[in-house]
Amino acid sequence: MKIQDTLSNSEQKLDVSKKVRIYLCGVTVYDESHIGHARTIIVFDVLRKYLERKGIEIEFIQNFTDVDDKIINRAEIENTTAEKISIRYIENYFKDFDGLNVKRATNYPKATEHIDDIIKFIEKLIEKQIAYTSKNGVYFSVSKFPEYGKLSKKNIEELQSGARIDIDEAKNDPLDFALWKFSEKKPAWESPWGKGRPGWHIECSAMSLKYLGENFDIHGGGRDLIFPHHENEIAQSESFTESPFAKIWMHVGMVTINGEKMSKSLGNIKSIKHVLENWGPNIIRLFCLSGHYSKPIDYSEELLKENLTKWRQVETCYYELIHADGENREEVNSVMEKIKIEFSNALEDDLNTHLALSSFFQLVKEANRLAAEEKLGKEDAKIIKKEFESMLQVLGLIIPKMTENKKQEITNLITNREIFRKEKQFNEADKIRDKLNEMNVELIDHKGRTIWMKKENIKAEKF
Template sequence: MLKIFNTITKKKEYFNTIFLNIVNMYVCGVTVYDHCHIGHARTFTVFDMIIRYLKHQKYKVNYVRNITDIDDKIIKRSELNKESIFDLTVRMIYSMHMDFSNLGLIKPTFEPRITHYINYIIYIIKKLLHNKNAYISSNGDVVFSVLSYRNYGNLSKQLLSKLKSNNFNHSKKLEYDFVLWKKVKLSNQPHWTSPWGPGRPGWHIECSAINHAFFGKHLDIHGGGSDLLFPHHENEKAQSNCLYNSSYGNYWIHVGSLLVNNKKMSKSLNNTIYLNSLLKKYNSEIIRFFFLCTHYRKPLLYNQNNLIQNSLGLKRLYLVLSQYISDTNPFISKFQVHNSFFCTRFYDAMNDDFNTPKAISILFELCKEINILLKAGKKNHSIKLMHQLKFLSNSIGLLKQNPIDFLRNFL
């Protein structure tokens, strides 16, 4: 049975869904002010792997991934580019879709844009004000009161007494209170009408609103990168728990950080690697394989040598398949295997918090067995194991391509 490491409890827990065989999953999406980078690629590849495996295990997955299309970064970038916010976000959304398609990611069931859900945001803020979880600050912003939620910090394990804000706004009661609705001062700033005057939503309230719109009070899995754990997910969880007076999100999954040449990726260090550039150099499965060879919760060190060395393992898998499987064997995709030695061990690894490094090591053991059988002249048995290799690999999005084509264009 599947066990997932839950960020809230800091331990692996057996996975039980709210509705039988249905998984409601929300993953924080991209703020579309720039092209997607390799950090985005890792996070969304991990959740793509999780979705594929859950579907492989006969779950129906309702996958919601939002698009933040209004934000201070978007406003600043549009001003810098001398283009409208609409033109910028439409262009970046198109770029994101192209990148994710080229990366081989499954499309979300729903991909709501924040600006289409302003009414939901206003509705939730009204309720938080009514419940005394929020207040109107001296500058007109609507602000969430952290002290109104006694369990603040239990997701990220932050102590309230030790929190310090980097940009304390003296219009707030406490420095770590956060904005739900930002009142605009100039008419030329992007804004929407609200009971508190013209303004725009704060970042954290957006995800609560989208979840409310699609899943109501409860969802099975809430995911994102580890960089979102605090303050974004902590704040989102606080306001949603106050809204419903109940728990919010049964399992919280966070993907580890990605380092470029041992450093955090940032514009200031000039080490940002854009996904569209990477996809021009490498096959999408090479990138996926590189990500999945490290457990999703661990930090991942990227450099070109690591990626190239790692790709040799994927080449080895395809070389085994190339000895038999080709486009002339269309039944391969329909072939299913059950209760075999390798399948059982593969599923045990994946059911242990999606342990893809262990699962991939079992795929290599399977390859070794295939080669032994081929050398012994046991072709029929080796072919059956090739089917198993492809069947299991497909469950996490690997070996989806024609082996001959992959090897011909390798690197």
């Protein structure tokens, strides 16, 4: 598999000969997550699920930043503790992302639970004279890391001349960044240099090293983390280990809205909770995967609607497949084989989910075509269904399941409707159909038989 690497600015082969170690920068837990977060995490979810389908073992680490000024501010506003805030939003996070059908990471380390590791990390940097203590905290000396800027392609002189006026005259150099901030209040820990809390970037260096070791395979996050966050991580980690940090840097494009980045300050946030309520997980995932991950994607109701149409086709396909009972054999093997290969090839090539989706929809169309032409045999359906489900799994899409009781109830209603239809009592027959529609069950009349499909309840569809 090839992945575009931000550092080398070229495609790199992912080594899958052994366990693949991935570190994804997660969220700062001070507020609700929005679909910008969702996209990044869904992209990595698909990457992970695809690799796992190939039988590759994955160690997937995603951190929670649970110590940060924003959390502290929020706690002050609400007159509560930072810990309570972060606990609340971690719970919130899992609610959102479980709802989006994102597989849980191997581990979700939190900064506050790794203070010792962070302190040890900083100690060694001080020992190496790469970090220094000032009156406000411990700083990383950027000038001691000559390669600084290699990820974001910035050069140090330009950064220095363009640096905004820094209030902190305790720093040797305006580019130096905090590893440890002195503070007496609230979330603060003892350290060899004084009471305080870690800076933002150090946690990822310390925790990725702890859980994934040196030189792990993929480090990811949103594009907006390239500078300064990931740049600083490289500086810290490579100074520490004196060996290359991550092998591949994979960055996901922003979600925009009306062409502008979705962000708190612009007030154009669409929370996952809100979108999930209205559109459900499948449509959101289809939307997030509809373009190449590295490019921005513009959020709009029209696009979600477009994906709703597609999702209905997927549902139809599923129910046609499970209800297929024909004898016909169309020799569907070769087509499926072709689609299957195209699907995988697309993902192998820098996780081209858009092309993978095209293949997937080709399968859906093929199945629906056979069904519409009354040619979908039971055996063929089995073959198609196997691939269908495999792709569904990789894409993280889920057909809502039904209880046996409900299925029986539907079958009974359909039988009754058939009787009315035979007797040409169409009013009565239509009443049953309406009743089923209210249950979000749609009937598909084939020649000589009627099948049903359960439609996912999409609130936004009603508007």
